[in-house]
Amino acid sequence: MAAWLASVGYCGRIAPATLHARLTAAPRAATGAEGAAQAHVTRALLTTLSTLVEQIKVLSEQIDEQLALHADAHIFTSLPRAGTVRAARLLGEIGDCRARFPTPESIACLAGVAPSTRQSGKHTAVSFRWAADKQLRDAICDFAGDSIRANPWAAHLYRRAIARGHDHPHAVRILARAWLFVIWHCWQNGTPYDPAQHRALQALLQPVA
Numbered sequence: 001m002a003a004w005l006a007s008v009g010y011c012g013r014i015a016p017a018t019l020h021a022r023l024t025a026a027p028r029a030a031t032g033a034e035g036a037a038q039a040h041v042t043r044a045l046l047t048t049l050s051t052l053v054e055q056i057k058v059l060s061e062q063i064d065e066q067l068a069l070h071a072d073a074h075i076f077t078s079l080p081r082a083g084t085v086r087a088a089r090l091l092g093e094i095g096d097c098r099a100r101f102p103t104p105e106s107i108a109c110l111a112g113v114a115p116s117t118r119q120s121g122k123h124t125a126v127s128f129r130w131a132a133d134k135q136l137r138d139a140i141c142d143f144a145g146d147s148i149r150a151n152p153w154a155a156h157l158y159r160r161a162i163a164r165g166h167d168h169p170h171a172v173r174i175l176a177r178a179w180l181f182v183i184w185h186c187w188q189n190g191t192p193y194d195p196a197q198h199r200a201l202q203a204l205l206q207p208v209a
Helices: 002-007 016-025 032-069 073-077 085-094 104-110 134-147 152-163 168-189 199-205
Strands: 116-120 123-127
Touching (some): 002 016, 032 073, 073 085, 073 168, 085 134, 085 168, 104 168, 152 168, 152 199
Antiparallel strands (some): 116 123
């Protein structure tokens, strides 16, 4: 079991012995006519799944090729845990027309990660921004949520938001807004993200005297 898991690149989150124990403790398969019918269904599902996996591989290769040809690819692939598909998704949603987003606030508002503020007389209400580009919001929040695992600055902002009483989706939107300010400057300047030049990150990493 351990050797086979290693050969297919298993992440190792669950020990092979535990997986083996679960398999041996699982209910027995159906037998007889019912078992034969279920076997046909299972083989059909496996064939469908294999075809789907192959098509996903083809699409991923096409995304790799198209992304590599884009002039802004180096900006989005430099982001922590962006990879190829996630970088391509961010690039596809943000685009390459700099004039479309003259300020970082403009893209944050369109993405729906900046709160909506309404004021009437002396009353001010701050609420979730419903009018937003949902595809852009999903793309930036997907990136921001995973960046916590690779970037100490992102993890720090997320933990602070949680400590203030925000739930996970709200905390991720707060982090996504902060990331959009970073991404916007990289995008406008045509430069990749460089942790060494990220002043907020470097300040966080500096040892306390």
